[in-house]
Structure formats: C-alpha cells, structure tokens
Amino acid sequence: MESEAFVLLLGALVGALVGRMIGARRGRERAGTWWGLLLGPLGWLIVAAGPDLRPKCPACRGPVEPDATRCRGCGEDLGEVDPARPWLRPST
Numbered sequence: 001m002e003s004e005a006f007v008l009l010l011g012a013l014v015g016a017l018v019g020r021m022i023g024a025r026r027g028r029e030r031a032g033t034w035w036g037l038l039l040g041p042l043g044w045l046i047v048a049a050g051p052d053l054r055p056k057c058p059a060c061r062g063p064v065e066p067d068a069t070r071c072r073g074c075g076e077d078l079g080e081v082d083p084a085r086p087w088l089r090p091s092t
Contacts, residue, residue, distance in 0.1 A: 019034070019047055022047050022048050023035075026052045027052060028051075058078075
C-alpha cells in the first residue's frame with residue numbers, strides 16, 4: 001500500500017513539473033502546475049492549447065520582456081507598461 005501511494009505522489013509531482021515547464025513557455029506557469037498536478041498529460045494538453053499570455057511587440061509580434069520599453073527584435077517603442085498587466089501593450 002505504501003509503494004502505491006509513493007508511485008501516485010511521484011506521478012503527481014512529475015505531472016506538476018512537466019505542466020509547469022509547458023506553462024512557463026506560454027506565460028502560464030501557475031496554471032500549468034495545477035493542470036499538470038490534477039490531470040497529468042491531459043492537463044499538459046490543456047495548457048499547451050490555451051492562450052499565450054507572454055507580452056508581444058505590436059509591430060513584429062515577437063516576444064518582449066514584461067517590463068521592456070523597446071522591442072529587442074525591431075526596436076519599436078513599446079511605451080509605458082502597466083506592471084499589473086504587462087501583456088496589455090498600448091496600441092500605436
């Protein structure tokens with residue numbers, strides 16, 4: 001009985017870690033952890049198919065750092081960013 005509980009716990013932890021890695025690539029690290037913990041591979045698919053919440057440059061659609069004021073790829077001025085919602089960029 002103890003070995004079954006250990007395998008279950010280990011599977012849940014692996015599911016959570018893989019979900020966290022998938023979620024981190026989509027800007028949804030916390031959601032990835034929970035979906036991976038609760039549903040395992042099905043949760044990974046949910047996170048991978050969900051929206052990408054990483055901030056993007058409005059000009060080239062390339063990824064930018066949440067607190068960046070200028071795009072590293074094209075040099076576009078990104079303006080001021082609301083720290084509470086960095087994925088919402090002012091449209092120019």
